[in-house]
Amino acid sequence: MANIQQMFLSELSDALSTDRKLSTCDREVQNYVDIQKDRLRKKGLLLDYEFTPRGHNPEGKEMAREAKDEHYVAKMWTSTTKYTRLLQKNGKRINKKKMNANVWSVVINYLNGQNMGDEIYNCPNCGNPEKIKALTEGCPYCGTSFKMDELYPKVTAYNIVEDYSKEKKEMLKFYLIVSAITAGVLIVAVPVAALVIAIIAAVIMAMMKTDPTRIMQMLMLPLGALGQGIFTAPIMGFIIGGLILFGNLLIGAAKSAPLLATFASHQKFEDELKKYGQDYMQEFFMSQTVAKMKSAIYSEDARELPFYEGEALPEEMKDIVDVFFRGAMDFKSVEVRNDIAYVSADVYTEVLRESNGKTRESERIFHVNMRKNLSKKNDLAFSISKFMCPTCxxxxxxxxxxxxxxxxxAYKMEDADWVIDSIK
Ligand SMILES: [Zn+2]
Ligand SMILES: [Zn+2]
Known part of the structure; x- marks a missing residue:
């Protein structure tokens, strides 16, 4: 049977282009997808993702990384895949992106043996937040009843990040292609060109009444080029292939070097969280932040979102139809005042814009300011769509x-979750 990561990717591939609901993820992820879908729909666009298994981890597997609270455990999953993104307008393809990618997802599950009856869950059928006890007996709104294994596990955050590494098989394929092209040039193109030149030269020499043995010698030259080609093609293929790979490696390294340096900046943030007894799973935090940031960007008016308390976002962001997270977030500052953590971070992305049927892809760093009350108990399964009123x-x-x-x-979202104050 397919594992949760495979099922999730299969669902995600249709999520933006069809009305298919995601059953492997929580309401939160579904909400984020819906917000992006609204923007696409308003612009008359169709965005399609495609995932094809590849690389050393095509099936996807659970990593030995987890975070726990009283009732839940969150675990990391990863898989390697080929990722294709297709943007269409009026049935015409206007943008295509293809790359090797790593998918991370964070899967939340309840801790076995826990009494979960009083925990809140969004009814998978009608979406209303209700106690699990009630849902297992029959949702008070729609009457459907559920078993625990229909409620958990669920994907609560995910990200797709470019993978620069090449597998052995892909390497071999690459070398074969380069060798074939090199051989084609050296064994076919060069001798043929030489032959053409030799024939022209021979004709001219014949008109000038040159000694026929010299004309014959001239016509033998292309044969020499062919011999040379056959002899050097295999080595040249290797050398050229190596040079191309090395060039790509340098470009890849130059592109990811500033990103790799950002990971050191996470330490201070993690230390502050630990002081308050809160677990920090880097990919989880980044994925959640990116998901909120993206939703704010895609939304009609970010000020209507419960996790955004800043000003209206600039008009230029209205053209953004997809944000590709580059896997790195740089913490510029982490400050804690009266138990409230104020975080300022740079999020590295590549954005896809569309206006009047024209698309533009560019790298973009978003500067995000956020805050959260660290003194409040950490709730891994916290979800905006099943918020519990602290008053009643x-x-x-x-x-x-x-x-x-x-x-x-009015509730204070910062007591339960990270609130975004600004996106620039
Ligand atoms: Zn229901
Ligand atoms: Zn209330």
């Missing part, structure tokens, strides 16, 4: 309500 205890979908629908109190 009622659960509601904070995507749909700015205030608690039961008691009317």
């Amino acid at each position: 205890g009622v659960s509601f979908n904070a995507y749909k309500h700015k205030n608690c629908p039961a008691c009317g109190n």
Whole structure:
């Protein structure tokens, strides 16, 4: 049977281009996908992802990395894949991107043996937040009942990051192609060109009444070129292939060097979180931040989002239809005042813009400011769509309500999750 990572990728490949719902991920991921889909729809665009297994980890596997809280455990999954992104407008392809990628996903599960009855979950059928006890007996809104294994595990965050490494097989294929081209040039193109020149020269020499033995010698020259070609082609193929690979390696290294340097900046952030007893899983945090940032960018008005408390985003961001995270986030500053952590970070991305049927891809660094109350208990399964009111205890979908629908109190999102203050 397919594992959760495979099922997730298969669902994600259709998520933006069809109305197929994602059953392997939580409401949060579904919400983020829906926000992007809205932007695409408004612009009359169709965005399609395709994942083809490749590399050393085509099936996907669980990594030995996890974070835990009282009830839940979050685990990292990765897989290697070929990633294709296709953008269409009015049935016409206007942009295509193809690359080797690493997919990380964070899969959340309940800790076995825990009594989960009072935990909140979004009904997989109607989306209403409800206690798990109630859902297993029958959702009070839609009547459907669920088993625990239908509720968990779920993908709660993911990212697709470019993979610069080449597999042995891909290497071999690459060398074969380069060798074939080299051989084609040396054994066919060069001797043929030489033959053409020799014939022209022979004709001229014949008109000038040159000694026929010299004309014959002239016509034998292309044969020499052929012999040389056959002799040098295999070595030349190797040398040229090596030079191309080395060039690519240098370009790849130059592109990723500034990114690799950013990982050291995570330490200070992690240290602050540890002081408050909170686990830090780098990929999890980055994926969640990127997901929120992207949703704010894709949204009609970011100020309507529960996790965004900044100003309206600039008009130029309205053209952005896809943001490709480059796998690195650089913490510029981490400050904790009165238990509130203020974080300023640079997020490295590549953005795809579309306006009037024209597309443009460019690298882009977004500067993001965020905050969160670290003194509040860390909740791994926290979700904006099943927010629990700290005043009256009622659960509601904070995507749909700015205030608690039961008691009317405004909630402080920063007590439960990271809030974005600005994106530049
Ligand atoms: Zn329901
Ligand atoms: Zn309330």
